[in-house]
Amino acid sequence: xxxxxxxxxxxxxxxxxxxxPVTAEHIREYAAAALETNPRHLTANDAELxxxxxxxxxxxxxxFMPANLQTVLNIGRRGFDAGKDIECGVPVRVGxxxxxxxxxxxxxxxxxxxxxxxxxxxxxxxxxxxGESVAVIDQKMMLx
Amino acid sequence: MxxxxxxxxxASEDSRAPVETYLKWLQRKRAEVPIDGLVLTEHRQWDxxxxxxxxxxKYEFLILRGAEVETDYGHVLVYGVNKDITRHFDFTNVRLxxxxxxxxxxxxxxxxxxxxxxxxxxxxxxxxxxxxxxxGVIAVEALNGGSRRGENERVQExxxxxxxxxxxxxxxxxxxxxxxxxxxFDRDIRSIDDLVxxxxxxxxxxxxxxxxLAKRAAS
Amino acid sequence: xxxxxxxxxxxxxxxxxxxxxTLTPEQVKRYAEAANMPGGRFxxxxxxxxxxxxxxxxxGNFSLALxxxxxxxxxxxxxxxxxxxTFRGLVHPEQPLTASGVVTEKHSSDQGEFIECDxxxxxxxxxxxxxxxxxxxxxxxx
Numbered sequence: 001x002x003x004x005x006x007x008x009x010x011x012x013x014x015x016x017x018x019x020x021p022v023t024a025e026h027i028r029e030y031a032a033a034a035l036e037t038n039p040r041h042l043t044a045n046d047a048e049l050x051x052x053x054x055x056x057x058x059x060x061x062x063x064f065m066p067a068n069l070q071t072v073l074n075i076g077r078r079g080f081d082a083g084k085d086i087e088c089g090v091p092v093r094v095g096x097x098x099x100x101x102x103x104x105x106x107x108x109x110x111x112x113x114x115x116x117x118x119x120x121x122x123x124x125x126x127x128x129x130x131g132e133s134v135a136v137i138d139q140k141m142m143l144x
Numbered sequence: 145m146x147x148x149x150x151x152x153x154x155a156s157e158d159s160r161a162p163v164e165t166y167l168k169w170l171q172r173k174r175a176e177v178p179i180d181g182l183v184l185t186e187h188r189q190w191d192x193x194x195x196x197x198x199x200x201x202k203y204e205f206l207i208l209r210g211a212e213v214e215t216d217y218g219h220v221l222v223y224g225v226n227k228d229i230t231r232h233f234d235f236t237n238v239r240l241x242x243x244x245x246x247x248x249x250x251x252x253x254x255x256x257x258x259x260x261x262x263x264x265x266x267x268x269x270x271x272x273x274x275x276x277x278x279x280g281v282i283a284v285e286a287l288n289g290g291s292r293r294g295e296n297e298r299v300q301e302x303x304x305x306x307x308x309x310x311x312x313x314x315x316x317x318x319x320x321x322x323x324x325x326x327x328x329f330d331r332d333i334r335s336i337d338d339l340v341x342x343x344x345x346x347x348x349x350x351x352x353x354x355x356x357l358a359k360r361a362a363s
Numbered sequence: 364x365x366x367x368x369x370x371x372x373x374x375x376x377x378x379x380x381x382x383x384x385t386l387t388p389e390q391v392k393r394y395a396e397a398a399n400m401p402g403g404r405f406x407x408x409x410x411x412x413x414x415x416x417x418x419x420x421x422x423g424n425f426s427l428a429l430x431x432x433x434x435x436x437x438x439x440x441x442x443x444x445x446x447x448x449t450f451r452g453l454v455h456p457e458q459p460l461t462a463s464g465v466v467t468e469k470h471s472s473d474q475g476e477f478i479e480c481d482x483x484x485x486x487x488x489x490x491x492x493x494x495x496x497x498x499x500x501x502x503x504x505x
Contacts, residue, residue, distance in 0.1 A: 026397075029397050030397045030398065032397075033390075033393045033394040033396070033397035033398070034394060034397070034398075034425065034428035034429075034431075034432070035384075035390070035428070035429070035432060036428075036431075036432055036435075037432065037435075037436060038432075038435050038436075038439060052428065052431055052432075053431050053443040053446060054424065054427050054428045054431050054446070057398055057424045057427065058397065058398040058399045059399075060399040060400075078414075078415070080450075081422070081423040081424070081450055082423075082449070082450055083158070083423070083447070083448055083449040083450055084423065084424070084427055084446075084447065084448050085445070085446075085447040086427070086445065086446045086447070087444070087445050088442075088443055088444055088445065088446070108157070109238050110187065110188065110214065110238055111214045111218075111219070111238050111265065111266050112265065112266060113263060113264045113265050113266065114264075114265065115265050116238060116239075140449075158449055160447055160495075160496040165467060165468050165479070168375070168468065169375070169467060172375060172376055173376070290491070292452075292488075292490045292491075293488045293489065293490055317449070317494065318467075318481040318483075318494055318496065319467040319468070319479075319481055320465050320467055320481040321481075
């Protein structure tokens with residue numbers, strides 16, 4: 001099944017999610033699971049606790065990718081995370097109400113060790129309740 | 145004269161290396177990575193307007209340009225890219241015909257050389273198992289700085305069987321990997337035309353500087 | 364310098380102290396759950412093989428988190444401004460890994476003082492499984 005490099009999806013928004021307030025418990029659990037050692041992510045009191053920079057990847061929206069992506073691109077369902085680029089803004093703190101908006105940023109094809117692959121770059125912008133930028137995440141998905 | 149023949153700057157989508165930062169790094173690492181120039185071989189593209197002469201003058205370092213394209217026999221480095229070549233071959237096409245590309249690029253004044261031939265799927269070795277050899281291959285990248293254990297070693301049989309010349313390149317996508325593998329030429333190279341001539345007719349060999357960096361890190 | 368506290372303490376070429384580790388299957392599962400990554404491939408060998416993989420894999424996000432820790436272990440005052448990673452090969456639990464980095468550039472402007480780093484996670488055979496970069500802000504000496 002030859003992929004169709006249809007770039008019409010580029011720029012389309014496929015998810016907008018408002019998350020419940022960030023809890024101290026989740027920040028500490030994420031940091032511990034990520035093997036963090038810095039006390040500001042683990043043992044600081046709630047008012048001073050700060051999430052590690054990569055905490056934002058745990059904010060999983062209702063839709064991880066456009067629902068019609070595989071159909072439009074004529075590719076299989078098997079996908080792998082090929083890379084990430086995170087631009088960090090203000091830190092995430094306990095009680096923050098975060099919003100994530102995701103769009104298709106780029107689509108291209110290349111060949112590598114595992115054969116021919118289509119890459120889709122999904123951009124997620126995360127803001128807090130004050131409208132400040134918390135993170136911009138470019139997630140590169142490899143699909144076959 | 146030592147040149148890194150296979151490098152990627154931030155113009156390649158999977159590289160994070162600004163060209164000027166490469167040059168600053170090479171100035172600092174002269175003892176460990178004694179290269180005289182580099183060739184930017186960006187993935188699947190050719191920008192006819194890119195111009196690095198100001199950086200060449202500032203850092204007294206040779207910067208040439210080529211491209212890394214994708215074919216039905218794996219990836220190929222193209223040097224001496226010109227309008228004839230880009231009119232004939234779409235560099236964004238990941239299914240170029242290597243049998244057509246390699247001889248045609250030679251006829252049009254450039255040279256196209258298979259890179260990382262030992263790499264699965266995108267290296268020549270994997271394709272020579274079941275397909276006829278490509279006509280007109282002069283040299284292959286026997287030493288690639290991004291290859292995994294065993295991939296560079298796999299190339300020896302190819303070289304012995306077909307008599308290909310060999311060259312080296314870092315395949316760097318990060319600043320600190322520039323020049324770790326390179327090519328030593330017997331003659332001076334000052335331009336892309338010189339490079340094409342030397343790759344076709346000259347004497348050269350891959351050189352490996354990875355041990356210099358490991359030694360430094362251990363000390 | 365290990366643990367630089369100011370921009371002036373850092374030189375291009377400085378190596379970040381490496382982290383040597385071997386992740387357990389339980390650590391990988393715990394991270395995937397904390398990061399809301401529901402894929403079976405991160406939970407067990409059995410579920411990963413059902414997806415056609417050789418065994419349980421470490422999420423790319425976990426490698427990214429290790430990069431972040433590499434930086435803040437080196438300099439607790441460092442603020443990560445940008446972090447990138449390219450996942451070049453599968454990373455498995457019970458596989459000895461080394462995360463390392465090197466300072467490649469320093470620059471200061473009216474926006475602040477910034478340091479650029481190259482980052483790598485390698486297998487014990489020296490294969491680069493994850494490569495990346497970071498832009499880090501470190502304040503000047505007071």
